[in-house]
Amino acid sequence: MMARAGSEAATATAVAAEPTRAPVPKASLADFRALFEQNASYVHHSLRRLGVRAEDLDDATQEVFVVLFRRLADYDPSRPLRLWLFGVALRVASQARRRTRPVECLDDHAVADAAPLADEGLERGEMRDRVLLALDALDVDRKAVFVMHDIDEFPVPAIAAQLEIPVNTAYSRLRLAREDFRRALLRLGKGSAP
Amino acid sequence: MSNEPLPDDLRVMLGAERERADLDAARLASLFERMTPLLGVPDGPPAPEPSPHIAQPEPGIALRLLQKYPVGSLLAALAIGASGGAAITHLAEAPPLAPSMPAPTVAAPSPMSAPALAQSAELPRVAASASITQPVPVQIPTVAPLSPSAARPDATGTRDADLAVERTLIERARSAMIRGNHQDALAATREHAQRFPSGRFAEERDFITLRALAASGDKARARAAADAFRKHHPQSLLLPGVDEVAP
Numbered sequence: 001m002m003a004r005a006g007s008e009a010a011t012a013t014a015v016a017a018e019p020t021r022a023p024v025p026k027a028s029l030a031d032f033r034a035l036f037e038q039n040a041s042y043v044h045h046s047l048r049r050l051g052v053r054a055e056d057l058d059d060a061t062q063e064v065f066v067v068l069f070r071r072l073a074d075y076d077p078s079r080p081l082r083l084w085l086f087g088v089a090l091r092v093a094s095q096a097r098r099r100t101r102p103v104e105c106l107d108d109h110a111v112a113d114a115a116p117l118a119d120e121g122l123e124r125g126e127m128r129d130r131v132l133l134a135l136d137a138l139d140v141d142r143k144a145v146f147v148m149h150d151i152d153e154f155p156v157p158a159i160a161a162q163l164e165i166p167v168n169t170a171y172s173r174l175r176l177a178r179e180d181f182r183r184a185l186l187r188l189g190k191g192s193a194p
Numbered sequence: 195m196s197n198e199p200l201p202d203d204l205r206v207m208l209g210a211e212r213e214r215a216d217l218d219a220a221r222l223a224s225l226f227e228r229m230t231p232l233l234g235v236p237d238g239p240p241a242p243e244p245s246p247h248i249a250q251p252e253p254g255i256a257l258r259l260l261q262k263y264p265v266g267s268l269l270a271a272l273a274i275g276a277s278g279g280a281a282i283t284h285l286a287e288a289p290p291l292a293p294s295m296p297a298p299t300v301a302a303p304s305p306m307s308a309p310a311l312a313q314s315a316e317l318p319r320v321a322a323s324a325s326i327t328q329p330v331p332v333q334i335p336t337v338a339p340l341s342p343s344a345a346r347p348d349a350t351g352t353r354d355a356d357l358a359v360e361r362t363l364i365e366r367a368r369s370a371m372i373r374g375n376h377q378d379a380l381a382a383t384r385e386h387a388q389r390f391p392s393g394r395f396a397e398e399r400d401f402i403t404l405r406a407l408a409a410s411g412d413k414a415r416a417r418a419a420a421d422a423f424r425k426h427h428p429q430s431l432l433l434p435g436v437d438e439v440a441p
Contacts, residue, residue, distance in 0.1 A: 032372050040217060040222055058228075062232065065229060066232045069372075075369060081365045127206070127210035131207050131210065150200055151211055171197060181204065
């Protein structure tokens with residue numbers, strides 16, 4: 001309960017720092033709610049992939065949408081909303097990680113708990129668990145490109161534009177992230193062909 | 195620099211992660227209610243609005259309809275819905291009605307195509323970005339999250355790409371409504387109607403259209419659009435919202 005209260009306070013503090021805007025009409029709140037319902041799961045999963053702890057996911061998700069609500073005027077509708085939301089989630093995840101202890105991942109304890117499984121025997125749920133563990137081992141900048149491209153399937157040029165990095169840098173981060181991800185999976189016992 | 199294809203073993207792993215289940219409706223509602231005080235809206239949260247086509251296509255509704263109606267009538271309804279959706283969006287193109295004029299009859303299930311509508315529209319454009327007189331483009335717009343799978347020739351890839359484009363257009367309309375930019379909302383719904391007259395978000399599109407018309411002060415066309423909505427989406431969970439906009 002204390003952790004929850006503290007986290008909510010942190011969320012409130014973070015969003016209070018956002019510039020305020022005129023209240024929107026009530027009817028527009030219904031539209032906002034629809035946008036929330038359509039994209040909340042995506043944001044929630046993205047935050048987890050970016051290393052936010054499970055117990056902080058709800059607050060971080062809310063934080064992303066409060067930013068969306070307050071900064072919708074800044075959103076360029078010619079670009080995918082989810083790409084923009086991912087950019088917000090990236091910042092929120094960074095703040096959340098700073099507020100909490102470092103994510104424990106792929107240390108000896110985690111690797112020891114992850115019993116090696118044959119490829120054929122790995123269930124989808126177990127695959128998801130291992131993907132998250134392996135993602136936690138990646139450098140944040142590389143991970144962002146990797147998740148946006150190889151999971152969310154956004155094109156690299158759009159990712160580069162969203163992250164404000166050169167396209168070649170984005171490709172380079174993607175290549176390195178895949179190598180790191182494969183190594184992480186191998187450490188977890190999920191054998192990929194070298 | 196080009197992008198190398200994702201190796202198959204990683205594709206399987208990441209495919210599993212991509213299939214992660216959505217949050218359930220109760221959790222979404224709880225999250226939204228807890229977030230509302232942070233939005234700074236004086237009147238609190240709005241009345242819950244059903245959004246049957248938001249999360250994903252509704253198998254529940256489909257099953258309900260199949261139980262209630264024979265398949266043949268559903269197929270006919272689909273054909274009517276396609277033309278009806280275009281007709282509702284056509285209302286957004288129509289000139290303002292004179293106060294003494296009755297609302298146009300848009301409910302007739304005439305199988306009007308988008309080009310036919312274009313020829314009948316001698317109207318001021320609500321926005322210049324998407325003219326209905328132009329041929330309907332068939333390529334994926336740059337605003338959609340183009341995916342490697344979208345380039346696959348198989349039907350699943352095409353459906354996924356279409357759904358992504360549909361979602362993007364509806365999100366554009368909704369975000370415009372939130373910003374109070376009703377003309378942009380109408381432009382987005384018009385583009386959706388051109389490209390996906392019977393798309394999976396057609397009902398949501400028509401609802402946004404009539405609300406945008408009402409919010410922009412065009413009560414006559416909003417009423418006509420509401421009448422058309424009732425005619426073409428008689429089972430819609432959005433009908434209470436329609437009645438609120440245009441009783």
